[in-house]
Amino acid sequence: MTETVPVVLCGGNGTRLWPRSRKQKPKPFLPLVGDSTLFAATVLRCEREAGFGHPVIVTGAAHLEHVEDQIPDRANTRIIVEPQGRNTAAAIALAALTLPEDAVMLVCPSDHHIGDCDAFRAAAHEAASLASAGWLVSFGIAPTAPETGFGYLKQGEPIAGTGGRRVEKFVEKPDLARAMEFLSSGQYAWNGGIFAFRVGTFLEELGRYRPDILSTVREAVEKGVADGMRFLPDAEAFARVPSESVDYAVMENTERAAMIPAVMAWSDIGNWQALHEALECDEAGNAVRGNAELRDCSNVMVMSDGPRVSVVGASNLVIVVDGDEVLVCTPDGAQAVGKLTGAANQ
């Protein structure tokens, strides 16, 4: 078996984590949970010492500077610079077309937090092994709440001799009632957007279901230019690539969909409330980053990049101070942060 190549996708913008996450420096490049940024932590989870190959990063020109600043081993990291964002099917195809056919890609979003790194690595190696055998493997994140913001995987038959299962079906974001059914049934997992694919198999299946995506990405790669460790796909060709997620383009269609169950303290840090839940809190549920004083508070998260934040008597609240912006939201309100004028008009 050849080595597993981490393919790290840096595409998200994280407007629901405004004002800390901003267009100029979005979510993946911020140290939201620990001292590392989400991006750097993603790359470090797949380091060579843990049995992974040198990583490939797929990012846009806007974030290239952050990527190159934060790469742990810049000399050995290839960076594919997308001329524009064309969603995950194209991003993964870009990486695939620059790798050997029998390599296994471990596709990782760069803006998630995984609390249990060992569990992630164990699942990754198991997923890679399934992928080598020709499966297109999703990580099935064990659900801990009836989340309506994620897609779900319904588990199918076990795949003999492995820890994996077939995926019976992919389910788009459900409403709350269905999400609660999914959770109680024990048969569903969250689709966390982490995948293991053998390069050849992925390209075969992409060609089968979305030959238009494959052919345009191939053209962009063939006309592309290498620049040291950077690879620049051809902008004109890439502009013609249909924008589609890998879930829609491949996973929901293929007969070879499998899943590896993963219990690894995963969070997509999808909003401020999710970040609060991922942080270590004191016994009252409060979490503070920066200069703050809390009196008679519970379940309050404060993040400040400078000004002192003094809070008295509050419960269930997120307070973020960043530059010239102050955000205060409740857990329910956290979902709507991206709709604020400040977040929308960056």
Add this chain to the structure above:
Amino acid sequence: MTETVPVVLCGGNGTRLWPRSRKQKPKPFLPLVGDSTLFAATVLRCEREAGFGHPVIVTGAAHLEHVEDQIPDRANTRIIVEPQGRNTAAAIALAALTLPEDAVMLVCPSDHHIGDCDAFRAAAHEAASLASAGWLVSFGIAPTAPETGFGYLKQGEPIAGTGGRRVEKFVEKPDLARAMEFLSSGQYAWNGGIFAFRVGTFLEELGRYRPDILSTVREAVEKGVADGMRFLPDAEAFARVPSESVDYAVMENTERAAMIPAVMAWSDIGNWQALHEALECDEAGNAVRGNAELRDCSNVMVMSDGPRVSVVGASNLVIVVDGDEVLVCTPDGAQAVGKLTGAANQ
């Protein structure tokens, strides 16, 4: 009857309105409710056009600059500069000893808000008339809630031919149960710290009950120095003045205590919640001063001196941004703002 001289006391610090109210520029000198500062509004309520005399301001050196900046008619305003704060009995005595015996002083704290200016003026003239007749007159503020932060006046017999009554007794800050009794009995009013005294009567009664205060203040005035419209009492003598409130020193002892009922949308703006209640709010109870965006909020007050404040989903919350400080508190928490490190260590 001689004219009624407004005597405006500028002594409070307003730490519960931190971080907007700060040691260097405290509560009276801030435009908290309308466009005027509380101090300027206090002076304007007693303007000559409404039948009052030129005002006398009693303040400390620390706030002299703010006072002189904000006086509407500087050429005609006498300012007594206290070498140090010695509480209200001494402050009023300072003013009294620089006024004619038969003048009536209308003593006004400089950090209260009065929504109904006409009602205030009507009550003031009525109080002045009672004071001319030898009564020491308190304004009895019609209570609207069982406040435990104020002293109360229990009303006594009506004073024939006037709108006033005797004060049966002065009651210090009650606990909640007693405050609720007071409110439901209809016989109690808040002691708002607004008084009308004929100068001679006040000095007579002060001399009767606290001759030590009268004699030391008199010495400080006799050794004092005039400097244009400023009067500077002698610092050495004033340092020996016992520090006592006019309520303890005179009002609780005198046989001549009277009250004028006052329904005038009064607030001492004693904390952020009280300010919120004094402000005009939208139909959801929100009040905004400065750059802010509220989504799905109710009973939220935001004040910002610069940064945009975005709030999502919050109820019953005060948010204040001032310089390098951000305060977030609930209505209950508002009372404890003065205990915050930032407020206490200014």
